Amino acid sequence: MSLEITERLEVLRDEALNTADFGPDAGGAEVFDAILSRVARTSETAPGLDMSLREALNRRLAWGENASAITVDGESVCKRLLAAVLRSFRDPEDTARVVVIIAEVSCTAASHLARNAVQRASKERALQRREMMVQRQLAAALGQQDELIQSYSTELKS
């Protein structure tokens, strides 16, 4: 896609991220950057772009941000960008191409967050199983301790 379209999207950054309200570090910047990269697609490959987006999302998750909040951020940015594109682009062909890319990136982000939730659930189920095993061992040890305490107590009384 032409460089001109990339530039026209770049000028919509503030509007898409709503930096007027949320400042320069507004959430969802990773989604906007991925859309720009996808539109430009100069040197990076599509899987490469996916990786960048996923890494950015993983970083936010790793910093303790809530997956629901990240999902809502991404959706809001895409919606605002979509509205801005429809208002500012005149050529329907350009508009259609950009709209399809916005949806693609937006869905990639949502899909990644959903898959991340699945992975996290799998991991937590495994941790639950480990925890159950530990608890069984602890219960056995506690049982033995109780018996010993009981016998010591009897011994002392006698």
Added chain:
Amino acid sequence: MPTSPRVMTDRALEVDASGKTDVGLLRSENQDCIFVDQAQGFYVVLDGMGGHQGGATASRVARDVMVETIAQGRETWPPGKLLVEACKAAGSAVHLQARADRELHGMGTTVVALAMPRVNQALIAHVGDSRAYLLRKGRLRRLTADHTIVAELVSAGKLTPEQAIDHPHASVLSRNLGGLQTTEVDLLEVELEEADRLLLCSDGLNGYATRNAIEQVLSGAATPEEATTDLIELAKRGGGGDNISAVVVEIGRASSELPETIEETGAGAWWSRRPLFMEVCRSMGLGTSPLASSLTEADALDLLGGSFCEAMYLDLEGTTGIHIWTYADSLVKAWFERDGRYGPVKELFDVLRAAALSVAKDVSRSDEDLGVCLEIALLRALIVGEMVVGGQISECIKVANETFASRRVTTDLPDATFANVATVPFSPTESPMPVGPEVNKCLADGAGAAKEQLGGDEYLMLHAIIDAAHSSASEFCGEADMSAAAIDLYGTRLLTEQEINPLLDGLETARVAHLAAVDALQVSPVARATALCALALAHQSLFHAFALVAVDAGKPTTDRLREMNASTSLMRARLERNEQHLAHFEVDIDTVEDLQS
């Protein structure tokens, strides 16, 4: 600027003008720009657009170029041609500057310009959605047609005026100064009469105030300066969501005799009929209004009716609306703060209107002219009061929206190190584009074609996804809440890779096939773009809704693990305590054995 005999030849009638521009209540920067030159009879309102700095730069560049072109070309071109050329030169200058500076790329501006070569002749040039109105004999008439996509669709008969009113893209421009190297400029000529008032304004005014309210304010103001101040205040009270600009030009003696009549005798006539007003209020049950339920009937009547009567007298005496404004504001605000409903407020205003009109009718019996003037003044004051109610209701809706948004985005992870609040809260955005018959057909054909392509074992799921997206796109421009569809899709599945990943793959497959099917249709580019946009929005909403469902589905597992961790910790602590206990026992037993030996 030199005075030319060609422009402004007739100064027998007085022309008074005033212009004001205001940033509004929500924007941080004023991108509007005005120019008022009463001596030369030249007035402009420009509304810039195009991101940070771009909008303000565009409107200012355009204004300067127009002023300069008018000054230079006055001797060579006829006024109409000169005005159009000035607009075109301004558009060209903005366009060139936007191309030269990357930061300003995409900037543009609307313009509505008025030149008055003679006092009774108005030439109006305009591009975009800034407007010109004419107030003649108390009636407001719009002179310009907006250059918006929606207006063009209405002109082409593809949309009805009723559909255009609530159209989500009513403000999308089809023309502006700066978007292209050359711009088509509309020019119209109006023969003016004495007492006419012309209003030039940006969409920050007409977008936030009704035509009736503008008419009332413009006809009620004593001077153009008062009119511009009141109009800006009116737009602010209507929300003030955009920059507001207004230029009012008055030809001859426009001020009506109404204010003087009312001030001189109307206020007195009103006050002298206070008992009549109160009696009507009492008979209509104002004393038992829920708005003053804690008071006795007499006190309630005095509070609601007596205060209104006094406020109206003070407003009539000064021909302002501030006392009625204060009366309604304090009363309604307190009511809504107590979670009061709209019904009793409406009833209150119905009673006040009926009682006020009965007073005006009584005045008419003795002095018909005064009665008519008083009736107009009373109705204007009541409109002010109702505007206050509207403002308070919009405040309540805003608060409810914010509460709803915070509930939607605030999810809890108690042990998280960082604040779990969304950085971008949910805010309703505009629908993408209109979904007309052609687009609907396009969507239906696309859905059918996509379903035909998608077979295999998963076809039921894929078809369900396409149906959900199609329904949202065709009925709600893709804006429908897809939570229910996402929950249906999720069904009773477990949150495992085996069960969820096929669903996510299905969502992706259906989305790609659906968009590709629409993209491949042989339809007009605009219809295709509109359909693709609505579909893209629908699919992305479904994806996000599904992601939220998946995240929510994982929460019980997280909670259960947290409980188990806590329980394990307790067991470990108990084990440790028992170890200490046993150690004490061993010491005691050793001591006893030592004593025994």
